[in-house]
Structures are given as C-alpha cells and as structure tokens.
Amino acid sequence: MTSYYGEYEKVWVSVDCIIFGFDHGKLELLIGRRQLDPGRGEWSLYGGFVAPDESLEEAASRVLHDLTGMKKVYMRQVGAFSAVDRDPGERVISVAFCALINVQDYDDNLRREYGLEWVSVQSLPPLYSDHRMMVESAIDLLRRHIATEPLYFNLLPDLFTLTQLQHVYEAIMGEEIDKRNFRKRVKTMQFIEQTRLIDKQSSRRGALLYRFNKRNLGSSSSFKL
Amino acid sequence: MTSYYGEYEKVWVSVDCIIFGFDHGKLELLIGRRQLDPGRGEWSLYGGFVAPDESLEEAASRVLHDLTGMKKVYMRQVGAFSAVDRDPGERVISVAFCALINVQDYDDNLRREYGLEWVSVQSLPPLYSDHRMMVESAIDLLRRHIATEPLYFNLLPDLFTLTQLQHVYEAIMGEEIDKRNFRKRVKTMQFIEQTRLIDKQSSRRGALLYRFNKRNLGSSSSFKL
DNA sequence: TCAAAAGTGTTAGATTTACACCCATGA
DNA sequence: TCATGGGTGTAAATCTAACACTTTTGA
Numbered sequence: 001m002t003s004y005y006g007e008y009e010k011v012w013v014s015v016d017c018i019i020f021g022f023d024h025g026k027l028e029l030l031i032g033r034r035q036l037d038p039g040r041g042e043w044s045l046y047g048g049f050v051a052p053d054e055s056l057e058e059a060a061s062r063v064l065h066d067l068t069g070m071k072k073v074y075m076r077q078v079g080a081f082s083a084v085d086r087d088p089g090e091r092v093i094s095v096a097f098c099a100l101i102n103v104q105d106y107d108d109n110l111r112r113e114y115g116l117e118w119v120s121v122q123s124l125p126p127l128y129s130d131h132r133m134m135v136e137s138a139i140d141l142l143r144r145h146i147a148t149e150p151l152y153f154n155l156l157p158d159l160f161t162l163t164q165l166q167h168v169y170e171a172i173m174g175e176e177i178d179k180r181n182f183r184k185r186v187k188t189m190q191f192i193e194q195t196r197l198i199d200k201q202s203s204r205r206g207a208l209l210y211r212f213n214k215r216n217l218g219s220s221s222s223f224k225l
Numbered sequence: 226m227t228s229y230y231g232e233y234e235k236v237w238v239s240v241d242c243i244i245f246g247f248d249h250g251k252l253e254l255l256i257g258r259r260q261l262d263p264g265r266g267e268w269s270l271y272g273g274f275v276a277p278d279e280s281l282e283e284a285a286s287r288v289l290h291d292l293t294g295m296k297k298v299y300m301r302q303v304g305a306f307s308a309v310d311r312d313p314g315e316r317v318i319s320v321a322f323c324a325l326i327n328v329q330d331y332d333d334n335l336r337r338e339y340g341l342e343w344v345s346v347q348s349l350p351p352l353y354s355d356h357r358m359m360v361e362s363a364i365d366l367l368r369r370h371i372a373t374e375p376l377y378f379n380l381l382p383d384l385f386t387l388t389q390l391q392h393v394y395e396a397i398m399g400e401e402i403d404k405r406n407f408r409k410r411v412k413t414m415q416f417i418e419q420t421r422l423i424d425k426q427s428s429r430r431g432a433l434l435y436r437f438n439k440r441n442l443g444s445s446s447s448f449k450l
Numbered sequence: 451t452c453a454a455a456a457g458t459g460t461t462a463g464a465t466t467t468a469c470a471c472c473c474a475t476g477a
Numbered sequence: 478t479c480a481t482g483g484g485t486g487t488a489a490a491t492c493t494a495a496c497a498c499t500t501t502t503g504a
C-alpha cells in the first residue's frame with residue numbers, strides 16, 4: 001500500500017438527512033422505513049454512504065436530491081455520531097445534516113414512491129439507532145442559529161402570512177407568543193416586506209401576504225423575532 | 226467479506242483537538258508542528274486517527290490526554306471537515322473537537338516535550354490544511370453556547386477574581402464591557418460565589434476571590450454575562 | 451507619594467411584556 | 478347572522494448602557 005496512513009484503519013462513513021418541513025401548523029420531519037439490513041423496516045432518517053470523491057456536504061446534498069428532487073436547499077451539518085455500536089451490523093460513523101424545505105415545493109409523488117411520511121417532531125415514533133439523538137441535536141442547532149440567520153423563510157413559500165410566520169416561529173422555538181408583540185417586531189425588520197397580495201386560503205377575511213427580501217438584510221445583524 | 230456494507234468504500238477518519246486556554250489576558254490556543262508527512266513541520270492542531278473500537282469522543286479524549294495528561298476536561302464536538310482534498314496526501318475526514326483547559330493545571334514540561342506553543346487566537350500563524358476553519362468554527366460554537374452553559378469556569382482556576390472572569394468573557398466574546406455593569410450581573414448569579422480569600426498576585430490592594438458553585442445552578446437557565 | 455488595580459450607584463433610554471377589542475368575509 | 482381568523486395600540490415593568498470617583502497597598 002502506497003499510503004501515508006496505511007497503518008491506521010479506515011471506517012465507513014455515512015450521512016443522514018434530517019428533513020424539516022412546516023405543515024399543519026407544526027414542524028414536521030420526513031422519515032422512511034430503513035431499506036438495508038440490519039434494521040430493515042424500522043423508521044429511520046434517510047442516509048447514504050460517503051463516496052471517496054465527495055465531501056460530506058456533497059453526499060448529503062446527493063441524498064437529499066435523490067429523495068426530494070430539490071437542489072439549493074438550506075442545509076447544515078449537525079454533527080458526527082460515532083458510538084462504536086451505534087450501527088448494529090458494522091462500525092459506521094454517521095454525520096447528520098439537517099435541511100429545511102418548503103413542503104409546497106416538494107413533490108408528494110416522490111414521497112409515496114419512497115414510502116416516506118411526514119411526522120410531527122412532537123410525536124416521533126421510535127427511530128433506528130441514534131437517529132432520535134440526531135433529530136434532537138438538529139432542533140437545538142436550529143434554535144441556536146435562528147437569531148443570527150434568516151432560517152424561517154426556508155420553511156415557507158415565497159409569499160406567506162404573518163400568522164404562518166408566527167406559527168413557524170412557535171414551532172421551532174417550542175413556545176407560544178403574543179400576536180401583537182410578534183407583529184410589532186416584524187414591522188421593525190426591513191427584510192420582511194409586505195406585499196399588496198391577499199391570501200384567501202386560510203381565512204374568510206383574507207390576510208396580507210409578506211415576503212422575505214434578502215436585499216434588505218445588510219444592516220440587520222439580528223433575526224430575532 | 227462478510228459485511229453488510231461491503232460494496233461501499235471506507236475512509237480514514239481522524240480527530241483534531243482545538244485546545245483553548247486563557248492566559249496573559251487572552252484566549253490562547255495550543256498548537257504544534259505537524260509530525261507526519263505530508264505537511265510535516267507546519268503549525269497544526271494536534272490530532273489522531275480514530276481506532277475501530279473507540280468513538281470520536283474517546284479518540285479526542287485520548288489525544289488530549291496524551292498531550293496534556295489531563296482527563297475530565299470540558300470538550301465538545303465542533304464538526305466534521307471533509308473537503309476531498311483537505312489532506313494533501315490521502316482522503317481523510319476529520320472531526321474537530323474543542324477543549325477548554327485551565328492553563329495552571331497544565332504541565333508545561335509536556336508542552337516543551339511535544340514542542341507545543343500557546344498562541345493568541347488573535348494572531349494565529351498559518352495552520353495546516355483547514356485547521357484555521359476548525360478554530361473559527363470552534364470560537365463560533367463557544368459564543369453560541371456560552372449563554373446556556375457555564376463555560377467560562379473551565380478556563381479559570383477554581384478561585385478567580387472578577388477581573389479575570391471579565392477578561393475571559395471579553396476574550397471569548399471579542400468585545401469589551403463596562404466593569405460596573407459586569408459586576409452587577411455577576412452579583413445576580415447565585416452560581417458565582419464570593420469567598421473570603423484575597424488574591425494578591427495581580428494587584429497591590431488585593432482582589433476578592435470567587436468560585437463557581439455547581440450546586441447553585443438549579444434554577445438559572447441563563448449564564449449570560 | 452504615587453502608580454496600579456479593586457471596588458462601588460445612579461439615571462436615562464430602550465426593550466419587553468401583558469393585555470382586549472373591532473374588522474371583513476363566506477357559509 | 479355568526480363563526481373564523483385578521484388586524485391593531487398603550488402603559489408598566491424590566492433591562493441595558495453610559496458614566497467617574499474613592500480605596501488600598503507595595504515599591
């Protein structure tokens with residue numbers, strides 16, 4: 001072996017994708033039945049092995065793309081999970097990534113094709129191996145980053161009502177918040193911009209639609225709602 | 226091969242330790258000259274390969290213990306770094322860990338034995354491969370966690386003055402803060418406890434020594450100074 | 451006696467929280 | 478006409494930020 005590190009052992013490395021969406025007023029997760037032995041049939045995150053010619057980020061994007069047909073999705077590394085016996089079959093280190101998608105952009109045919117389900121993060125079934133830990137770490141990560149990055153909008157359509165935005169906030173933070181105070185805060189954020197369009201889906205009266213405007217990010221260093 | 230995953234390729238996985246200490250009023254980093262080819266001789270974090278029978282956390286603890294003789298050090302995973310060409314020799318994925326140590330507990334003979342140096346995070350020399358990114362991610366991680374975890378105390382002796390504590394705060398957050406406001410905040414935190422002892426090292430007049438008291442953590446969910 | 455670090459309160463301004471009713475519409 | 482979700486303002490309380498002088502002591 002013509003290797004610098006030949007004396008050390010290699011291991012399998014995989015990625016697992018934690019795919020968050022927002023629907024039915026809740027934060028939801030896309031999970032499926034594991035396709036491989038061991039653990040075949042258990043509820044599981046979707047994952048894949050890392051190939052020699054791709055980074056972890058590339059592997060995660062590939063898996064996500066296979067599963068959703070979507071590219072340019074917001075994704076972020078959650079962390080590496082490496083308990084020696086975490087995989088019941090072999091020694092595999094897995095790096096979790098979380099993705100935030102707008103469920104309206106997601107092709108539900110793909111979901112059925114792969115046998116995936118959206119489940120509320122509040123009521124997850126038991127998951128394969130350490131996948132539940134991964135999910136919990138991912139939520140912790142989202143909460144820590146949400147004050148410094150405009151994350152909410154990844155879970156919403158381009159046009160959204162303030163009530164939707166508030167529900168996303170509440171779902172991620174896990175706490176309810178006063179409607180008037182919330183709207184007061186939104187008004188101070190130049191990067192959330194009112195349109196003249198009205199959404200008639202969710203109420204008889206109709207609600208003004210807003211949009212996220214990247215161009216107005218410049219000055220604001222806080223996205224704290 | 227009697228393997229579930231035999232069709233996939235394995236990779237080398239290493240850990241790298243970002244060892245923070247606080248001295249000379251600054252946040253410092255323990256780095257050394259890389260011992261292996263390729264890159265031998267460059268300034269580098271200290272690392273090691275993960276063995277088949279240890280988790281990443283165990284590997285990082287092992288490396289840290291080899292280097293410092295210290296156990297039960299505060300450590301935390303920073304993230305996995307996996308650009309395909311990050312290692313100039315072979316494909317290696319590395320998971321960075323950061324450790325916070327009290328430099329007074331550290332045996333300086335070990336430092337000299339391994340040829341390590343403490344360098345200020347403000348003025349790092351060029352580091353091997355992506356190690357500088359690792360350090361930057363680690364500092365970002367510290368800043369995000371410091372409001373929810375009592376991290377400061379890991380960098381200080383058991384007994385410390387308020388001026389020292391303030392300097393640790395300033396070094397991590399990268400901003401200066403008003404002394405009176407800082408002390409006001411400390412007074413509201415039950416887990417920072419005044420002793421009757423006086424430190425005479427740092428001033429003629431002497432300064433009261435404080436200690437961190439885990440037992441008083443219970444109620445407080447914020448460590449925001 | 452003086453240099454160097456320790457220690458100490460007040461006030462104005464900004465931010466946060468609590469709180470309740472009217473509006474527009476489609477069924 | 479009524480049920481449903483949309484939309485709005487104020488006041489009290491809390492928190493934050495700015496600010497300067499006195500104390501102690503060893504050299």
